[in-house]
Amino acid sequence: MAQRVDFTSEAFFRDPAATVARLRAIGPAVETRFPIVGKVWVTTTYEATAQVLKDSATFSLRKEGGDVAGLRWWMPKLVETLASNMLTTDEPDHTRLRGIVDEAFRRRAVLDMQPRIRAIAEELVDELFGQGSPADLVARYAQILPLSVICELLGLPAADRPMFIGWANSLGRVSGMIGFLSVLPAFGKMRRYMAERLRVVREQGGEGLIAELVRVEMEGGRISPDEMLSMLFLLLNAGSITTTHLIGGAVFELLRDTDRRDWLAADWDRAGLAVEEFLRFVSPVQFSKPRYVRQDTAIEGVRLKKGDRIMAMLVAANMDPQAHECPDRLDLERRPNRHISFGTGIHFCLGHQLARIEAACALQALFTRWPKLKLAVEPSEIRWNRRPGLRSIEKLPVAV
Numbered sequence: 001m002a003q004r005v006d007f008t009s010e011a012f013f014r015d016p017a018a019t020v021a022r023l024r025a026i027g028p029a030v031e032t033r034f035p036i037v038g039k040v041w042v043t044t045t046y047e048a049t050a051q052v053l054k055d056s057a058t059f060s061l062r063k064e065g066g067d068v069a070g071l072r073w074w075m076p077k078l079v080e081t082l083a084s085n086m087l088t089t090d091e092p093d094h095t096r097l098r099g100i101v102d103e104a105f106r107r108r109a110v111l112d113m114q115p116r117i118r119a120i121a122e123e124l125v126d127e128l129f130g131q132g133s134p135a136d137l138v139a140r141y142a143q144i145l146p147l148s149v150i151c152e153l154l155g156l157p158a159a160d161r162p163m164f165i166g167w168a169n170s171l172g173r174v175s176g177m178i179g180f181l182s183v184l185p186a187f188g189k190m191r192r193y194m195a196e197r198l199r200v201v202r203e204q205g206g207e208g209l210i211a212e213l214v215r216v217e218m219e220g221g222r223i224s225p226d227e228m229l230s231m232l233f234l235l236l237n238a239g240s241i242t243t244t245h246l247i248g249g250a251v252f253e254l255l256r257d258t259d260r261r262d263w264l265a266a267d268w269d270r271a272g273l274a275v276e277e278f279l280r281f282v283s284p285v286q287f288s289k290p291r292y293v294r295q296d297t298a299i300e301g302v303r304l305k306k307g308d309r310i311m312a313m314l315v316a317a318n319m320d321p322q323a324h325e326c327p328d329r330l331d332l333e334r335r336p337n338r339h340i341s342f343g344t345g346i347h348f349c350l351g352h353q354l355a356r357i358e359a360a361c362a363l364q365a366l367f368t369r370w371p372k373l374k375l376a377v378e379p380s381e382i383r384w385n386r387r388p389g390l391r392s393i394e395k396l397p398v399a400v
Contacts, residue, residue, distance in 0.1 A: 003032045005033075007389070008387070013391055016283065016391065020044060021319075023316070029041050029042070029300070030044055042287070042313045046317040046320040049313060049314065049316060049340060052288070058294055059294070060292045062088070064292075067080075069290045070083070085234040086098050086347075087238070116152070117149055117357060121362050125365050125366050125370065128140050133376075134377075134398055135399075141247070142248040143240075145247065146247070147168075155201075168244075170186045191229060198214065213232070239351055248393040249278065250362075252379075254363070255374060261367060265368075270332070272356070277334050281330045283315040283339075287312065288347075290309045317340040373399075373400055375397070
């Protein structure tokens, strides 16, 4: 029998470990209903989560007919086009698509971007209270920094940034089928915008990853027009939204325990270690994309049938006491840290290096400029967006 869980409730986002523990007591994989997706199994342990993510032969992102496993019958063709990207593609197409943009996200390339990322962060923290105090750190900082970086990486005009933020905010409020249908006009606008940017670069040339995609297209054979649109949609959204939630969640945790803030600010060489723990504890991406079970199988003794769907619950893996000592405790010095926030297997997050550096730069720039930053409200007043699968703070009022 499917377990009743509200994955969009304030209680779940405020304390996901409690819900995860209840589900884990039932079994390593539990059948439930997930918003928009419908009936689906979810993993509750580290080992079960890793098994689903690594075994792409058994747990496929595509149904046998080739459709994306997470799409529903009521979703229009536009959604299918934008959703058909390397995150929802099995081999060999996954490697083909990932190889086109992989070089831009390699460690050396990202490290070369670090001075620019730090400069953008410093500009933004200088302007944090430009419209008065308190300021919403999400809207004034956590949202703008990663979006600015990915726009420069793609070669998108800085002037279009407010439009992207508007789209992101619309998507962030989606918690069910009706909400999903209400944002379809935004999907259409995004598609038209990206198609126009590709047209301009084809005709006039350009810089960044869009120009690289056009170059690959002109060489022929490696990427289709629809795949190019889907790639841009993925990079723009996944390349900024998830890091926004990581930064917002990390700052919230530092401000509700200022001893942690002061410990980190005393030695910024600790930033890398702290970011790994924020990735685990905040778990901004809580679930993987739905997968289709291609054959009867078992996950740690739980039987699944061919045709079932399953989602790897990343937050459950990150809160599993078998993998992490005292997992419900935020420990900025945690070693080792076996978090699975970037996934594992062939779909391990392409932008993991970029997200880590952006988060470290964001925290250092913020608390160097505003060392006594504090929450402008009680921690209990903070609310999370109701978008299922992402743990994202709605607003984070701060003051000095």
